[in-house]
Amino acid sequence: GKYWDAFWVFRKIIVEYPNFIKNDWVRYYSGRCLEMLDIREAAMAQYQRTVLLHSKSKASSYANSGMMSIQYRDNNSSKVQKFYRQLVNAHVPDSLTFHAHYLRGETYFKDQNYSKAVSILKKVPKEHVDYMYARHTMAVASIMKDDYDNALVYLKDCLSDTVVTPADEEIVNRTFLLTGYLFYEEKEYDNALAALSMIPRKSL
Numbered sequence: 001g002k003y004w005d006a007f008w009v010f011r012k013i014i015v016e017y018p019n020f021i022k023n024d025w026v027r028y029y030s031g032r033c034l035e036m037l038d039i040r041e042a043a044m045a046q047y048q049r050t051v052l053l054h055s056k057s058k059a060s061s062y063a064n065s066g067m068m069s070i071q072y073r074d075n076n077s078s079k080v081q082k083f084y085r086q087l088v089n090a091h092v093p094d095s096l097t098f099h100a101h102y103l104r105g106e107t108y109f110k111d112q113n114y115s116k117a118v119s120i121l122k123k124v125p126k127e128h129v130d131y132m133y134a135r136h137t138m139a140v141a142s143i144m145k146d147d148y149d150n151a152l153v154y155l156k157d158c159l160s161d162t163v164v165t166p167a168d169e170e171i172v173n174r175t176f177l178l179t180g181y182l183f184y185e186e187k188e189y190d191n192a193l194a195a196l197s198m199i200p201r202k203s204l
Contacts (some may be wrong), residue, residue, distance in 0.1 A: 007033035024054035028063050040070050061092045072103045080107045102130040114141035132161040136171055155179045173203040
């Protein structure tokens with residue numbers, strides 16, 4: 001696919017033009033291609049080279065973010081925490097810091113530390129791409145704590161966000177499902193039916 005083709009182009013640049021002024025980003029994007037291809041070990045190695053060879057470049061923060069994402073998918077909580085500490089500081093672009101908050105919060109959720117998950121996920125602002133997903137997880141975490149009032153608030157936040165991708169659409173559908181469940185539990189059957197009726201037949 002395109003990621004594989006792009007990886008070989010980036011590799012060729014590094015080999016043929018070792019002194020190219022943008023090789024920090026070339027190395028990062030070659031790692032990103034490998035990550036998108038789910039070749040995790042090789043992606044980690046390329047990200048590590050980016051940080052090692054270009055520690056003062058902004059690309060190193062993006063490489064750390066990529067490594068944090070891989071460790072999150074590998075369910076390695078201690079490594080997630082390691083990269084989280086590196087990404088939550090004044091020298092890192094805000095978008096990466098917010099994404100780090102999201103991944104750390106999701107890791108706490110996976111570890112069933114629901115209070116910590118909500119506390120960290122609250123740091124993801126509305127304008128960030130992870131906001132809807134963070135609020136959805138906050139709602140589920142609140143349900144796990146029997147905190148239905150806050151769960152409904154977080155679900156409402158999900159529905160107020162802008163839908164851009166098919167994944168966003170599916171989160172909205174899951175939000176309607178959870179909202180319907182909560183209304184049903186509270187015996188608000190009309191509201192439950194209204195929420196559930198918003199889910200399209202094509203939804204997963």
